[in-house]
Amino acid sequence: MMQAIKAELLEGVLTVTMSRPDKKNALTNEMYGALADAVARANADDEIRALLFQADGDMFTAGNDIGEFAAQSAGNGPQERHVERFLRELATATVPIVAAVQGKAVGVGTTMLLHCDYVLLSEDAQLITPFVNLALVPEAASSLLLPLRIGHVRAFDMFALGDPVSADAAVAWGLANRKTSAAELRAEARKVAEKIAARPAGSLTAMKRLMRDAAQLVAQIDSERTVFADRLASAEAKEAFAAFAEKRKPDFTKLARQ
16 A cells, blocks of 8 residues: 655655555644654654655545544544544644645645645645534634634634635645645645755744744643543534445534534
8 A cells, every 4th residue: 555644855855754645644643743753753863954755646635535434433432542642743833834735725724724834835726724624623722722823703714614725825824835836836835844954943043933932822722622522522523424435415403512
């Protein structure tokens, strides 16, 4: 089986590629573990001066593997959830992080970008945060970071309605630095990562620490995790996942607000 997360270090840039294109790069627990390991490695290895996230295929990621979500909702999930380690590594990262995003970036595919320092989007990119659609709540400290970045009303719109945000809107709102063609996306992202890698690493690390309150982000992630676990076990979530499996529209109207 092809390796779902690939990491390559070249000229100071650790490029981490999500490579499960046949499943729209949906993230499994094992993949989260590999992603967490890559971020931890980038933070610990002085040879790594920039981290670059990218993805194979025509989609950045479909987000968390729905099958695993459904298993967790039924109480059959993995004992160690590597997504929690990945989010903590992102929140406390001091290495500069670049992201190259094509196609849809769903759920964590969007919220992880809030922890990246330079984000390039392809012209067809769409940022989608359908947590409420699945009867869940946002994660990755996005319930704090997204309203701070784009304001409450836009963040509420993204979370509550889950409609796609286009590349143009994402750049205009400050969710990404710029857009480029799909054909040039990787080369442009690589250029940016190499430019960053050539800068004084100590200065960049100190600057990033000043710009981000890692302790606050970790505290928010912990709060979100508690609520997320409650929602995952809720009747609403069970209805959402059952509807997904049965390829029908969920009906939440008969369920009491909990």
